[in-house]
Amino acid sequence: MRNLLERLEKNVLVADGAMGTALYSNGLESCHEYNNISNPDSVEKIHKAYIEAGADIIQTNTYAAKKCQLKTYGYEDKFEEINIRAAEIARKAAGENTFVFGTIGAIRGLRECELSLETIVNETLDQVKVLLSTNKIDALLFETYYDQEEIRAVLTEARKLTDLPIITNISLLEAGITQNGEKVTDALSTLVNLGADIVGLNCHLGPYHMIKSLKQVPLFAQSYLSAYPNASLLQLTQTINGNEYRFRKNSAYFEQSAKLLVEEGVRLIGGCCGTTPEHIRAIKKGIKDLKPVKRKIITPLPAEEELVRVANNKPTIVDKVKKQVTIIAELDPPKHLNVDKFIEGAKAIDKKNIEAITLADNSLASTRICNLAAATLLKEHISTPTLLHLTCRDHNLIGLQSRLMGFDILGINNVLALTGDPSKLGDFPGATSVYDMTSLKLIPFIKQLNEGLGYNGASLKKTTNFTVAAAYNPNVRDLSKTKRLVEKKIKAGTDYFITQPIFEAEKIEQLAEFAADYPDTPFFVGIMPITSYNNAVFLHNEVPGIKLSEEFLAKLEEVKDDKELCQKIALEESKKLLDIALKHFKGIYLITPFFRYDLTLELIDYVEENKDK
Template sequence: MSDLLERLKTEILVADGAMGTLLYANGLDNCYESYNLSNPQEVSRIHQAYINAGADIIQTNTYSAKRHRLKAYGYENNIKEINQAGVKIAREAAGDEIFVLGTVGGSRGLKQCDLTLEEIIDQTIEQVTYLLDGKLIDGLLFETYYDVEELLAVLEAVRPITDIPIITNLTLLEPGITQNGQPLVEVLSNLVMLGADVVGLNCHLGPYHMIKSLKQVPLFAQSFLAVYPNASLLEYSVDGNSNRFGFSQNAEYFGKSAELLVAEGARIIGGCCGTTPEHIRAVKRVVRGLKPIERKLVTPLVAEEELIAASKQNETLVDKVKRDITVIAELDPPKTLDITKFVEGIKALDQAGLAAITLADNSLARTRICNVSLAAYLKNDLTTPLVLHLACRDYNLIGLQSRLLGMDVLGFDHILAVTGDPSKMGDFPGATSVYDVTSLKLLSLIKQLNSGKGYSGGSIKKATDFTVAAAFNPNVKNLSRCGRLLDKKISSGADYFITQPIFNIETIDALSQLTVPYETPFFIGIMPITSYNNAVFLHNEVPGIQLSEDFLARLEEVKEDKKTCEKLGLEESKRLIDKALEYYNGIYLITPFLRYDLTIELANYVNEKREQTDLLLLDKTS
């Protein structure tokens, strides 16, 4: 057992505060970890400032020194040098009296991480290997882990390769509960069982909410508690012509809070974002005469009222398509406030016997009237359920959850979750594409709301009842390789799939081979061609779209005859529907240019096919 764990048996140790806050304040705003190579004197000066303030423990400047994070700045080939330089600088500053922790930050944070869990573990092991080389550190600190699965997996992978102390710090968005809704005490207990020597919290929350969180946490027999609060909640200010984000300069308050953290069992107290040597000096003054507590009265997290999901009054689309041939249709909201034809079209579709009508969300990044507003406007005039598309492009996480909660309040419980085409494709190419998350994360967010929890893990007091579709584009070169994407979307929460429009028989055949292993229903996208020019554009300018040469040739022969072109387009769509119905029960009709009359004709055709199928089955059973 190392000296660090021996000291923690009888002492409260003070850790350092933020590194990035001070580097940023000194004008260094690129890759902080690269300063281990380019500006080691500044990194060392910050270490020394914390030691002079009374820190018993400092951490290496290696928080984001994993390969994928360094790659964003072009330093991925310097990973070994950056990590080992970080250890060397900290060790030289600390000498023999101060403990040094090798720091590893979480990968799955508030922003999307495209790495698989296996890739994250591999990159973490790589970084840890460099930190351990030379045996200059006294422990490993895994901090700012929002994702419980990641932290548990990382600990399980790292624990067998070293016997030095390991500290694991979770980050919470809500006091006392993790992002996936688990009670903090449950997750910390699991970390202790996997071999963490110290467990605790850091980042996002200030002292007040961390004290509140620790009230539910007992003293563990095999592990100690650590806590690294932010200086405060993040504050926003305007300085001249620039906007600034910062933290309260509240060192005295921060120090006084340390006494309450000790009373909740903390034996390592440091600081995270916004903290400075002044904060650490204030903590040291307060804890200098304090001893660790040996017993504690735990205050359980206040139980929320039992969540009762509203019982489903109607059969969902998933239920219907599993049982019978089912048709849904898409209608794009209008681009202008003249909604006369749109209202006329959606009311006509409402009478066509469809299972649902879907409303797109600024498809192709072209600005249209808000689909939720139109749905609310028309709700009382329609009997057909509405499926609302939701694009990640236009909303940050705050907006996405807000929009979903609003949909639930309005009674719209069918959603198509899409990432959304980039803004530069549309009519406002200078607009910003948000993409806080992709459709995969949006799917899991919707399912989390269905469990009665928001993105932060906190209760929303009532479970939503969303049925959610995922989009799938079969118009790719190597369709056979797309199984992994389907698996990801299903595991993220997709109840069924809606495909992009398909324009040739071969693609339907290939898709049927890909989807053999899946029980998740598919609605096959069919969009009628309205003119020769429309067909030539799709065939030549839209990536992945291929129309049959025979169909193009037939259209070209009559390209000046609009009615005949439409007739050929409908015949081709019916041929594709016939092929799709060989494999699937779901047909998704996409209305071109508000030509809802074409959609209604195709819907009637599918309904006739269904009736014929039902009669054949009846004959066989009678």
Template sequence: MSRLLERLKTDILVADGAMGTLLYANGLDNCYEAYNLTHPEKVLAIHKAYIEAGADVIQTNTYAAKRHRLEGYGYGDKIKEINQAGVEIARQAAGEDTFVLGTVGALRGLKQCELSLDEIIKETLEQVGYLLETKEIDGLLFETYYDEEEIIEVLKAVRPLTDLPIITNISIHEAGITENGRPLVEIFGKLVMLGADVVGLNCHLGPYHMIQSLKQVPLFAQSYLSVYPNASLLSFVDDNGSGQYGFSQNADYFGKSAELLVAEGARLIGGCCGTTPDHIRAVKRAVKGLKPVSRKFVTPMVEEVELIKAVKQSETIVDKVKRKVTIIAELDPPKTLDIKKFTEGVKALDEAGVSAITLADNSLAKTRICNVSIASLLKNEISTPFLLHLSCRDHNMIGLQSRLLGMDVLGFHQVLAITGDPSKIGDFPGATSVYDATSFKLLELIKQLNKGIGYSGASIKKETTFTAAAAFNPNVKNLSRCGRLIERKIAAGADCFITQPIFNSEIIENLAKLTRDYETPFFVGIMPITSYNNAIFLHNEVPGIQLSDNFLAKLEAVKDDKEKCQQLALEESKQLIDHALKFFNGIYLITPFMRYDLTVELVEYIHQKVEQSHQIIP
């Protein structure tokens, strides 16, 4: 048995974190694998930083060092040199005490790959051959395989070539199921039978969803479990119009999550996108003294974990909100064609008496039924108007104007202009995020259409009558500095603002101070928590969401009692509403996980509060 497997038999090993994230942070943003030749000192420094942080295992900077990928950057003739330099640099950093894995990434899944499966196998074997030729690696790591056919055929081809340990990490979009729709345990079982020494997960999802996924996976007699989560969900920040991707800085949470991963059987724990030496250092601290579990209970997935959304708004509503309390409520369009519960939710919100029902546009880059289509289907069954989100991610300028003209024809005149969550975090991470425009440019287009002029300057023969809402995230470190952002969106055409959910009364007060000089209405986002795990996930893995330590502590105290936990969470939402109504006349209720009953209860609560203060809600 190899030295690596001997260690995994008795110990929890800590792996390294992201390479590309740190290279990008250092200003390198071309072909990361080519930096083995052009910037070896940068790659070496990152390896050493992870080892200093406590990594027992590091991987070579060779993820995409296949011929097909390298040719795209003009390095097709350097494939051997790049792969073997990657091994040499990693071994130089590792010495004799740290294990080195030769890393091989998938070709299918991230972007459309025109290669046939036979061609993919041929290119993989070429890369593996160069890695093995060095005789300096302690194992092979195949990672970020979304397509199970690819990883199965790769493993079949590579296993006969070496006795070194083989680690197969697949990537999934939804907790517990593969891209092909099969239970995670099924693909793991196949890989174990084909000779994988370690099976696991990496990329796309953060710690929370990976913990939930491993709950369904048993311990295998012939193989061990590995897990390399992302730091969090990827966020797209566009405060200054330039647009940047980023991850939550949550090293402490990452470390605490490692303890739960160990409890689910993981023996090799590292990090993927967005993780840094700080994350690995936290993992090392957390697992110190822990031993691998020898038995576990397998539990089926009880709750399908979706995320949240965080922006929404309305506008015929603008005049109303200036003079009375106005409630708008969000309900996500369904992911499937079973729309029964969604329809029930829409009708319940309509009967509850909200002023608008907002429908997102594939929020978090998760594919859902088109919001315009489902609004068209239901608009004659309710009296409440729809406020439709429009994302720049999925449409170029042609599509944005076309969608807006179509909405006008169908009678939908309230729109929330958003830049949109990046495709990388959603169902199809290889899909292109268009971003022809940002929310600023989209707001300007909406106002231009209201003047009867299209983007090209040509007349559209009629003026549209859109009210344009803009999103605002108050969950930032320096909220007082966001005045310029608000002013820019107002100048671009924002008639009102809808905030991401707020879970802290102090943030509401700071928002009130920031916005007191603006006449443009603000709707304060309130989203009820559904469970303790839901709260922990939102707080640590969803960019822009912050829960108070006091509230988290209260939830933790009753986390095993679902009824008490839900009651406590609703009381917290009601207290936040009470606080928001001291400063704002607009409340934006965000429905979690199709739990429209929670939203209805909060709507009724607001009605009661308003009646008590002799106000009237339309």
């Protein structure tokens, strides 16, 4: 009985539906997999409900049962027990007449994952080994893989561990293409070549878009096709407890969809998020008396407009700074709606020999005029390009892409990718920090736009030409401890670094030695003039990443009541730092404090006068 591939050779088989949906609706443990220990009878009852509905296959309740995933709930020490109990419960429910798949979900998903690929593979293989050791499963199911690198690496290693059938289901954000813009046919074909016995799609898409995606997929000689669609798109529903997002109850629709999936060559049909035993019953009814198709007509997705590749014939900031001293100056948008001084400062800086004016994105989590609006305003008054900061704190994935598309159509090609200071540090400590990703993911995301692909892999019909900067904080005790992060950012696609302001000569010397290891990635040294003794004390004690020398603070304290003298000492200190920076670096980043653009102008002139010494 328990030979899956022999059954699929002549039959269309029905798998189960969502386990998480059932557990959630029954109000069970928020860590679904821990229910294998705490509520085994409930898990078994769900399995049996799917079998009674007509499922030929059930899957173990182990989607997120790796150590790194269980650690979120404090159950990592229960890793083996959770997986073993899951296999035992599923086999008990299945008996000998129903197949059991050992289920393994992806680690990388739509949100950022800090784990290395090697760690991900090892975590996954640990779970594979435990599930295989039970001798209770008939196949391994790898599901909900958005990241093709992850599933390919995992499949390659898992294939070495077992001869059991392996099913690999990838997930798409857009019909017909993966998140990195690869056609679904090519993605599935690669998995076939790596040894998957069944390949297909699950999650995110409902039946309509899953069928549309599979129309372009051929029948593979070595592997069968599978499909596990979601119940529907989520819809907002009013309940006694308020508004909730729920899936539609549309089991009759699933009956018709199952027939269409069979027409596209699918031999294994189940359900993903939102599906219930009613959906599985409908699928069973829909495929009744249907046999697998032996041939199909491939229907490619409609041809998209040819991608317009926009050539950037002008030298970039990186091109220039590799050859000559290059200055960029920061002028933050105001915290209020009076923009007169902001425009006045920008006009004054525009007359100088600088490469870009940078505009912060609510720096220090303090609300300012939107920097995209500020940049648009400045275009009416100056010719100097703007360099916009972009934080992950204030924008979700949708907002990040939307904002970057806005940058592009306005001709803004310079971006500083930032994670962003947490909201609790700023003016509105109760505000939510989004952090769908950090700068380490934002950087390659921006570079993907340069290939004409959105985050979901869909064509933008035109490439962008972003040059991407990353932030670097040299104000730490040991710069060697930052080496790993710098190299990660370079690998992610960073074109150059912009440092936090430096107030110590020794730090610039240390930075020069550190940066020598990265000759192809320029560093712009941040210099910010101090405006007063109180300003210095605040920066030194309260602003993350900024450290002033005790000697400099003492000098300012001696003359703190003489504003003019205090300012003179502070500017002289900035000029000393610039002298050292110019010995080692061609990139200078001048930060304007409190709209004191007169200080920035003086420092720009100083750099121009001393850059060739």
